Amino acid sequence: MTFSIARRRRSATAVALPLAAGLLLTACGSGGGTSANGEEPKTITLSYASANTGEKAFETLAKDYMAAHPGVHIKTNRIALNTYNQTLTTQMQAGNGPDVMYVNAGTGQAGSVGQLGKAGLLLELDSSLKSVLPEGTEELYSAGGKFLGVPVSLAVSGIVYNNDLAEKSGVTITPASTLQDVLSQCAKAKKSGKSVFGLAGSISQNTGLLTMAIASSTVYGPNPNWNQDRAAGKTSFAKTEGWREALQAVVDLKKAGCFQDGAAGAGFDALTNGASQGKLFGFFAPSGATKDIMDAAHGAVKLTALPFPAPKGTKTYPALTANIGLAGNAKTKSPKLVQSFIEFAVSPAEAKKFADAQGSIPVGKSISPSDLLPQYQPIADMLKNKQYRPYGIDAWPNGQIYDALGSGVTGLLTGQKSIGDVLKAADAAWTS
Structure with a gap:
């Protein structure tokens, strides 16, 4: 099946995918x-x-x-x-x-x-x-x-994924997968004329959302209090190995061909076109997008909400916002x-x-599996057992930090910035 798309969004800093993949996503008085x-x-x-x-x-x-x-x-x-x-x-x-x-x-x-x-x-x-x-x-x-x-x-901020479509190309990603599992399958997807992930690489909100989905495990997994430590001056982006791991994962995904061709310069239209043509298995968005797309497809598409697989040796945590x-x-x-x-x-x-x-x-x-829609069942046990982390940017002191992170990742994709450059810019934005 292909993605047939229409979508709603979530909040501007957390969502970052207002028209991604074609998803469609007054004044008042007291x-x-x-x-x-x-x-x-x-x-x-x-x-x-x-x-x-x-x-x-x-x-x-x-x-x-x-x-x-x-x-x-x-x-x-x-x-x-x-x-x-x-x-x-x-x-x-x-x-x-x-x-x-x-x-x-x-x-x-x-x-x-x-x-x-x-x-x-x-x-x-x-x-x-x-x-x-x-x-x-x-x-x-x-x-x-x-x-x-x-x-x-x-909502879970991570991957909106079409497992049925992926399996037709021999690609499998589950909550138990690792980053290395994903990287090893990207070439297989390319041979079938498809991509594991769609990415609007020129849109800083979308690249930022991808990075935060990874950082949920590499940064906030081992240190749920990272934001408080950063605010207290006990750490920084540049001093945190987990942020380097998250950004390196983005670079590795690009090198392995996990994104569609031209992802670095792509806008949301690339996701719209790629998904509607069945060329993308997943993309990065808040989990509410699953319902919008499935409703628009009138039952022809089945999607799930997944966390981004963490590097081997690191526990995977969905980002719950x-x-x-x-x-x-x-x-x-x-x-x-x-x-x-x-x-x-x-x-x-x-x-x-x-x-x-x-x-x-x-x-x-608490979250009861019986209260969850079908698209959340693959991660129902994670949610029930509180194996998740709050979405990091919800508590950041200003919106410039997320902008710096997202635009910095775009620079990584084009080769114009290094991981160090991105971390330095995020630290500068934190104190702006």
Whole structure:
């Protein structure tokens, strides 16, 4: 089978594949003043970002809440992904932002909890909601000592893979594979006129996503606290052997012919064309892309979400991101209603329904294999046993670091930069 494509995206820093492989992947206002009897307004607004006009997860969430709470009305506002962060920031600073909003975790971009929270624009939430936060994510949804948001779903950032297509060329990649296993099969794929991976090498977000998928094992595998150590000045990109291993893996993949021809200069159109023609077995994207593509193919394609295989001798860890969340407006006239809506969004039944609609993983302290969609079954045991790491860039202090990493990897692919050059640039961006 070939990939027939359409796709949604995930958050800008974490996703990095807005139109990759052809996947398809408003303004707002808070809900009016307090009534004469002192009751909160029962109409609130919800803004969310999406690159896919067909996405219904947030719309369904709002409808479910209204059905369970007669008399409440939620006005939803879909904003295009590529303008969402700036639009939201502008509205919030002007005092006319939504009551509830889709936010990005951490501090790495404009529409994030850290950035909005530091400006005092987000509603402090009841600490009871912390009970749903996956391990290692509390700091991503807090700022200034205040708890300000919750993730509404989880995703694996790694490989979207068509195993049926790969096996026809005698190529096998599983969660138990190593980097060396992958490298040894790339020539076989080339002989059949195909490539193991598609890469938009000229797009820094895509090369960055590839590198982070490898670094989940080589950097964050042995040291889950690498970000904290970097912030404390105890280490650096240049001093961390795991970052060198991750970048060397990219170079080795290129040398072994694992990417399509011309990958270094390729854009997302190369993934679109290659995947639709059945010439690529996999590419690098958040795992929600699996659902978008399979839905567009009407059952003709079966995809799985895989971690990137670690070098031999290093344990493989999927990168689990909790970077899509909800937060409330500090200026809302309905703080109790906003709190109630956010609590509803992360209740077990609704979280499962939301994740299924989005093609993601239900948010919660633990992950049950029975709650996972079929595309996650190859890594179900990894997720159940917490053999994963948080997506590193979610907690980086600014977006320039990821840009430096991604553009640096493009330089590696063209031969214009060395591994040392890339690491030096990432360290400089960390302190910018």
